[in-house]
Amino acid sequence: MESQTELQAGRGVCQRGCGLRLSGEDMSSGQHCCVEALRTVTEALEERSTTLEHETRMQRLRWNRREQSLLAQVTALQTEAQLSALQHQRRLHHLSSDLLLPDNT
């Protein structure tokens, strides 16, 4: 009876030591075992941790691929801009030589 009182105190939170929130079923059946409950919680947390680590790895791979793709685009645009600048420089050079050295013949 004392354990029932302990379980019911603190509005569904185990007062025996684990401090876990208990379902009404756990409290009324008196089957709650702190060690077992904590083991279950630990297992669930470890599983969650593994899942998160996996997701982090996948996310990092995705970001690395995205970064590579964006860097390739930047490089392509830089090359395009350099070529375009060279073409304009050449055209400007031709135009200025035509103006400075008019064909008098």
Ligand SMILES: [Zn+2]
């Ligand atoms: Zn407990």
